[in-house]
Amino acid sequence: MHELSIATAIIERAGELARTDGAEHVSAVTVRVGELAGVVPDALDFAFEVAREGTALAAARLVVEHVPAQAWCGPCAEEFAVGMPPFFWCPRCDRPSSELRSGRELQITGIG
Secondary structure, eight states: OTHHHHHHHHHHHHHHHHHHTTOSOOSEEEEEEETTSOOOHHHHHHHHHHHTTTSTTTTOEEEEEEEOOEEEETTTTEEEEOTTTTOOBOTTTOOBOOEEEESOOEEEEEEO
8 A cells, every 4th residue: 555655755745744844733734635646545545544643643633635537639629537447538529638637646635
């Protein structure tokens, strides 16, 4: 389960950011997780609970913002949902898209 290593990295980085801001404790960490990031949200939540023990984030909760995968079709100027499994063909003009606009995110967006 690679979610444990991701959760550990989130905890380490959130702890660093909190210390930089002078905070002793963190009550929540908000992360954006893209649909195509290869992360199972429930597994990440469980891994976060396990990895936070004994850290400054021991009482923190993980807030996950899900980001849908969206692609852009240049010829018809259409943004469309890619879905899972990903399908990169424009539903409007039936051409392949080469531009993924969102869906791969895995980033901390807030610490509280």
